Amino acid sequence: MSHHDAARTALRICPLCEATCGLTLTIEGSRVTGARGDRDDVFSQGFICPKGASFGELDGDPDRLRTPLVRKDGRLQEASWDEAFDAVAAGLRPLIEQYGPNAVGVVLGNPNVHTMAGALYPPVLLTTLRTRNLFTASTLDQMPKHVSSGLLFGSAVAIPVPDLDRTDHLLLLGANPLESNGSLCTAADFPGKLKALRRRGGKLVVVDPRRTRTAKLADQHLAIRPGTDALLLAALTQVLFEEKLADPGRLDEHVDGLDELREAIRPFTPEAVAEACDIPADKIRTIARELAAAPAAAVYGRIGSSTVEYGTLANWLVDVLNILTGNLDRPGGALFPLAATDRAPRPAGPGKGFLLGRWHSRVSAHPEAKGELPMAAIAEEIETPGEGQIRAIISLAANPVLSAPDGNRLDTALAGLDFMVSVDPYLNETSRRAHVVLPPPPPSQSAHYDFAFTAFSVRNQVRYTRPAVPLEEDRLDESEILARLVLAVGGMHGAEPSAVDAMVIDSTLAKAVADPLSPVHGRDPKELAAQLTGRTGPERRLDLMLRLGPYGDGFGAQGGAHDAAREGAREGAREGAQESVQGSAHGRGTDRGAHGLSLERLLAHPHGIDLGPLESRIPQVLKTRSGRIELFPEPIAADLPRLRRALGDRAAALVLVGRRHLRSNNSWMHNVPTLNSGTNRCTLQVHPEDAARLGLVDGATARVTADGGAFDVPVEVTDTVRTGVVSLPHGWGHDRPGTRMKVAAASPGVNVNQLLDGSRLDPLSGTAVLNGFPVEVAPVD
Template structure:
């Protein structure tokens, strides 16, 4: 067999870079960037090369697994699917639909089979106990878009290819290549912006990789971003710099916004942010003067106690300066497969129900994942007794992971659709592994909605799946059929409704992702245009993808609100502004107490959450999971660089090596999340040899953004001290224990 060349998207992060993959004799011999890809332009990061490692990983599960005590056994698909469906149906019959919880992890949105067909499985369960990684990530961003623009996925992104000024908060695209902003090749795009006289200003408690290439960087105290953003708005209104332009024709409430932000002066903001009032005024004036500008904030401003207020203020800054829906400003991509205005669109809803224990609001049909453990542990009607996880590892990715471990151990039943026995799935009774990323085809349903340039690309599989293997969508269809036969979810409904529901269900079960994609493309914005005529057939004939052009103005046409207008305010936001005024007045946004530090996370280009640590080429070299700490904070505690320290929070403690760094603000420490692999029963040998410590053994499930319920993972109060003398011996023993999983019986 000669050498074959395949062109494909990397689906390991949001950048969706185009790849050229060469295969010889059934094995990958090289992975390079695709220079002809219209979006990524040949860019590639180290994660893409690890696609080969994930495909060949001997730890990747390929057949269903059943846990019997401490042993794992393989079994056939029919046997596994039958037993899973029977166990779930029995729990639903005995305790109701809400007794079955569902958690969908971050990789779910990177796999289009999960996106198109998970409902075939989850629909018959009829549970409101649904959770996902959204509420430890971007929930405030989506909630604000739902309130202002009418749809949770209608998220504007910086039009960096034409911008001249970007104010960025709590984001590190040099490591992530964008987040809710698909911007591969960020470094070269930034260079091009700077070459035409543009400027990047970054606000972050750490001098990140992006700060190193920015024109300005300002340290800010964690959790104080809302004060800064509101002060910028206050300056714009106070100095008559508000210029919404044509946006005023379909925006409501801007005058009231000006009145409500009037108390949030730069002087008040300076007291809590650490940024001088004069600098805040300069930043506001430069933003107003720029002829094409964008304000963008991500994880650092979403995963904090006032995340929704931060994202609202960012939206207002773009709106009142006229930079929303403007070339070079914040623009709305137009994907070929449109999930916003296409058939079956789900704009979202808020607080239609609340969690059983704390009364936290749902959004888009999901509850905040910070409530998952308590919903399992607290007895009573609606207690979660069974859990389904799909491509997720919440033990390492959600707050107070040790509490969630205890909860998982108390479940009556658990099933995981996952390729690995990881820190979470080791608790499952069944693990159902789908085919690997290179064994099925791919289309990016989600990330074209956030892309800095419009394009479309379909990828055929590189390799045939192993005999008897199932794609994830086939697993969902098979489970859905079995659950419907056992539960008869439409029983008791009128005959016509039952027939309609069954016809709809059967149609979904029969349609493959490819059929759905073809229909979506033909009905989408480019399928109807004579110049493009997009269809699945057309994309198959374009191995590098189709360039659909730069972002275009889309408002008010693309608004999904009932009146096609932007509602700048609602009662929830008014109340939050009043509450935050009180927070500042009572100095609740404060400097650390004596001996206290603020914990923040960080991202590395070789890592993506918890699922990229079993690839040797990504974890080799110098460890990257140390605690960053300013030298002055080390000296004040009698600590030194390279020492093992103990970090404590309200919920727990971890031992970790500390690294001195003047790139971190005084009073702040930084630990990357996704590590903490020293758990018994994990079958990921490389990750277990590089365990690190889990930042989510420190984050607090009680610390939330009050409006959305999103976890406040940044700005966690911690204490740092020298670790006990036996810490190193203890850590080595734990690591050794975790390297050997329970006995496996074929």
């Protein structure tokens, strides 16, 4: 049989960014030799980007670790899985027993949300460990959105997304979806959706200090001064009140705090913010009027408006504008997705609400947000002696030495730990400090379900792919690695890893049968557990979540979970979802029958099941203590004077912003030759006028200096960046000794976060200020 005859195809959802596109992989033997878009995927319909196209190259990267590494005599050496977990138990348990659970810090990186195991097991690990020292990529990225949503709606995960397919007007801030493919807004072919918006006569307004690919596509581009998004949004809000354009529409009866907000926002007139934002007052007024006049509009802000000094205020004002223009929770505006593994909707009414600062970090007293402390605070928590000092780190798919401020300090701190375990496919800038490295298998050998991203999807849908390639003999599935880690931490080292899944299933079913609103109320949990299907623990857990979820079969309960939930949700929304599951346009539909969703039903639809367009979910989605949208919550009111003071600040002569590349996602894709090439370069972009003033020449080297340090970097003179601003991509700096990433090390670039000392944070969310901070730039002779 020829080599070609042996080729087969398999489906796989792409795990390389938030767009979650369906791929068709070509496989020869156990190697992925090609990847193209799956035209029959109910969500992505064939869309693919360079990252997805390079799936095989990333999957087969020879630098990926195959076996565990254990530090012996100061050196990381290959070891068996049993030796590795023995070392983990011996390293962690005595520290927990002697110093308590807070002696262990847990660090979760961005790739966790791109794997099934990364969603299912860290919560169990944290429950088992009970440490307050949790640090995640969220405080380098999206935490301001979680905090503002928590304060407004009562839940940190109630995040409305723009209804891209139906909107007439999109105001986009600090986001570049033509390069990033979207973020906290899961949309396959985001570029195509923006082009479709313009084709149907809609308007796209982009606010960004750089003329990005997204800005070039826009009807209007406002080159704002970095870090001033919150001032611009406050002025837009002020105009809506001043010109009597504020009209929440049907949300009126669900909103508290309108009058207090009107009063508090009064000083932020377009004239007052114009100089700080560098946008003329008349332009600001026009934007506000057009936003209010559009038949349906959405405001959407991302990284550029989150990783700045006023990140939470900016994210809050994004939703304030959606509320005041009557566009929140309506088609064409910003809506709350309903994922298949969400809890089935409950009756509307007051909830527990969202609290900030339930505890504080030990050294600098940073308040927790969503159970997390700022990633920027890890180093001081390790270095500072005393009760509660972090002595061990469990790092899951994280590389904070590159992704957090002041990596040099953190690198030194990690080297001084009593123990560190890293779950990572690479020996990177962070995992090289570990005592034990546990490598998960490549994505082709892993099942995939997007727990996180279906919750931010612009259309409700559900898709699952089993491993495209069987797990090789010498590897452990990521779910087993993380389950064994849970057991080692919990003092159950050596128990069967399946015990972890069984424990979660038992406790979930026990709660469900005791809950009067559950479709399985009063039933026997053992009988229900016996009905679960799936080849693995994670599949059984997925089956459980689907069946108890909003579209689930409720384990055969009459009408399924739908009917049990209907009391608390709008009937039309549920029926709309039902119809679209039974059959819809684009050949997306499927016969749902009376049974509802389960793993078995999902497996019968390998290209996914379309669950219909987003529907209105207020008031049912609200979990505030009042059961209403709390428009002007106390923590926001307390922080607003800080924004007012910014009106009088003198702008720094030069500030730095990051940038995204289509071929890159943070620090973990620079080892793939195809992706580490072309325009994906670590250069300092400088405007021609600034270059002339500073004596910088295209292609020459400049020294960049800021709070935390300095480095030299090649200059790229371009008018795509505005005056007073320079730009560097993030995730670079692959030049530390002891890593095993040959391609990345060959063109290491510089680590932009090394310019920061970690002292600049958004106070409400603890998010590091990675954009809009002052720098000095000078030529290097």
